[in-house]
Amino acid sequence: MSGERIADWFDGRLGIHSLGRRYLRKVFPDHWSFLLGEICLYSFVVLVLSGVWLTLFFHPSMNEVTYHGSYVPLNGVRMSEAYASTLEISFDVRGGLLIRQLHHWSALVFVAGMLTHMMRHFFTGSFRKPREVNWVFGWTLLFLGLFEGLFGYSLPDDLLSGTGLRFVNGALLAVPVVGTYLSMFLLGGEFPGNDIVARFYSLHILVIPGIMAALVVAHVLLVVYHKHTQFAGPGRTERNVVGAPFMPVYLAKAGGFFFLVFGVLTLIAAVASINPVWQYGPFRADQVSTGAQPDWYLGFAEGLVRIMPGWEITLWGHTLILGVLIPIVVFPLLLVFIGVYPFVEARITGDRREHHLLDRPRNRPVRTAIGASWISLYLILLAGGGNDIVATRLHLSINTVTWVVRIGVFAVPAAVFVITRRICLGLQLRDRDLVLHGRETGVIKRLPHGEYIEVHEPLDQARRHTLTAHERPKELVEHER
Ligand code: HEM
Numbered sequence: 001m002s003g004e005r006i007a008d009w010f011d012g013r014l015g016i017h018s019l020g021r022r023y024l025r026k027v028f029p030d031h032w033s034f035l036l037g038e039i040c041l042y043s044f045v046v047l048v049l050s051g052v053w054l055t056l057f058f059h060p061s062m063n064e065v066t067y068h069g070s071y072v073p074l075n076g077v078r079m080s081e082a083y084a085s086t087l088e089i090s091f092d093v094r095g096g097l098l099i100r101q102l103h104h105w106s107a108l109v110f111v112a113g114m115l116t117h118m119m120r121h122f123f124t125g126s127f128r129k130p131r132e133v134n135w136v137f138g139w140t141l142l143f144l145g146l147f148e149g150l151f152g153y154s155l156p157d158d159l160l161s162g163t164g165l166r167f168v169n170g171a172l173l174a175v176p177v178v179g180t181y182l183s184m185f186l187l188g189g190e191f192p193g194n195d196i197v198a199r200f201y202s203l204h205i206l207v208i209p210g211i212m213a214a215l216v217v218a219h220v221l222l223v224v225y226h227k228h229t230q231f232a233g234p235g236r237t238e239r240n241v242v243g244a245p246f247m248p249v250y251l252a253k254a255g256g257f258f259f260l261v262f263g264v265l266t267l268i269a270a271v272a273s274i275n276p277v278w279q280y281g282p283f284r285a286d287q288v289s290t291g292a293q294p295d296w297y298l299g300f301a302e303g304l305v306r307i308m309p310g311w312e313i314t315l316w317g318h319t320l321i322l323g324v325l326i327p328i329v330v331f332p333l334l335l336v337f338i339g340v341y342p343f344v345e346a347r348i349t350g351d352r353r354e355h356h357l358l359d360r361p362r363n364r365p366v367r368t369a370i371g372a373s374w375i376s377l378y379l380i381l382l383a384g385g386g387n388d389i390v391a392t393r394l395h396l397s398i399n400t401v402t403w404v405v406r407i408g409v410f411a412v413p414a415a416v417f418v419i420t421r422r423i424c425l426g427l428q429l430r431d432r433d434l435v436l437h438g439r440e441t442g443v444i445k446r447l448p449h450g451e452y453i454e455v456h457e458p459l460d461q462a463r464r465h466t467l468t469a470h471e472r473p474k475e476l477v478e479h480e481r
């Protein structure tokens with residue numbers, strides 16, 4: 001009874017009952033690919049939890065100290081407080097290394113989750129009206145996530161992160177006219193300056209996570225507002241959603257999945273080392289670590305710079321470093337392309353209708369081919385970003401690898417586009433064959449005149465519906481008449 005009174009008290013003030021009545025029965029379609037959004041959500045939660053824990057021990061300061069902690073090889077070495085506190089977290093704080101590794105692994109999985117989730121929505125066309133704004137929210141999360149990761153792994157001030165910052169500084173310096181000012185402004189002086197760790201720290205723990213958290217809330221609220229899209233199937237229309245209700249089915253599944261994601265991330269963090277900063281040593285401006293790579297998600301930006309010829313031109317007495325300037329212009333363009341794609345597609349196809357049923361990728365050959373070719377470009381640039389590693393592992397000359405990537409950047413996406421489109425068309429023909437002639441049963445029959453044929457069995461109605469529930473291009477329909 002007292003529970004009821006407490007519930008009444010809150011309901012009178014917060015209106016929880018009517019809110020619950022409205023949303024607790026919200027229907028969630030059942031398809032594995034919806035778990036990708038949840039992986040993003042849960043790894044973000046793990047990042048925030050582990051990140052807040054790290055702030056208790058991390059000192060974002062570049063003041064020099066002499067190390068006397070328990071990692072003996074660096075005993076007596078001068079280093080920044082940031083680096084010393086990262087060593088302390090790793091070796092002297094109980095559970096510190098586990099949480100540091102959990103934070104780093106979660107970051108890697110978070111961005112991988114976002115990219116996969118994005119491409120799943122890309123290939124199935126769920127970005128179409130009315131979800132374009134939510135696509136842009138999601139895209140902004142991805143964009144911020146890339147920089148959040150960069151700022152994060154720059155914090156420990158080890159030799160690897162310092163080499164990454166040198167790259168950032170080089171990119172800023174290549175900006176025409178204001179490059180030097182930008183670099184001075186960011187670093188608070190000549191590279192490496194004394195301020196960068198503290199500045200990145202504010203951005204990393206406050207500004208960017210704040211914006212991201214707000215965007216995640218808006219993103220998920222918009223999913224509730226628009227309702228989920230669903231794949232075509234019997235009983236599924238543009239106006240309904242078929243699935244299980246939020247309470248109790250979805251809540252139980254989602255709750256369980258959260259702990260699964262958290263558990264798997266913790267397991268990886270416990271058994272797989274990541275970013276062992278003690279091996280790299282503290283950052284010193286006169287040293288560069290070999291095999292320096294950014295985290296995988298920014299590898300494509302590194303690739304762009306590594307494969308670019310070192311072109312320079314001089315205009316009105318000023319040198320333009322095209323070898324760096326062109327990559328830093330192409331880098332955001334590559335991302336912007338995918339961000340604005342929904343608007344470009346709507347404009348080119350002239351399709352401005354609402355869509356709540358998803359496409360099967362094969363039924364949109366051009367879009368699918370564009371997506372596949374974008375991914376291939378990303379991957380080939382990633383290989384370019386690790387040209388030194390590829391060269392040493394495969395015993396090749398680094399110039400050979402660089403030239404292969406240079407040619408590949410143009411050739412591979414084009415080839416992938418053509419091949420993917422052909423595969424989609426082929427798969428469409430196979431679907432058509434299945435619908436018209438049924439499924440092969442493996443039963444061979446001999447006819448009275450001696451001929452052997454395979455018996456085909458008509459598909460059941462549900463499958464026929466699923467395979468035919470898509471629009472066919474106007475040209476094809478007219479052609480068949
Ligand atoms: C922090 C990152 C993100 C989180 C936590 C997140 C979470 C979610 C969740 C839970 C859903 C509902 C179910 C599902 O489809 O998985 C969803 C839907 C959606 N997300 Fe994300 N997402 C993130 C990033 C992105 C990105 C990078 C994009 C694309 C650029 C994107 C585009 C979409 C779209 C278009 C939908 C609506 C799909 C529908 O109604 O079927 N999201 N997101």
Ligand code: HEM
Pocket residue numbers: 044047048050051052054055058086089100103104107110145148149151152153154155156204205206209212274275
């Ligand atoms: C949302 C996405 C986030 C990403 C992608 C991310 C990524 C990273 C990465 C890659 C590192 C380097 C870890 C290492 O030392 O190996 C890092 C460090 C750190 N992050 Fe985050 N982080 C995120 C959110 C947060 C939040 C919300 C907080 C705190 C409120 C936080 C606090 C920290 C701190 C204090 C460090 C330095 C400690 C250390 O490097 O050991 N992070 N982050």
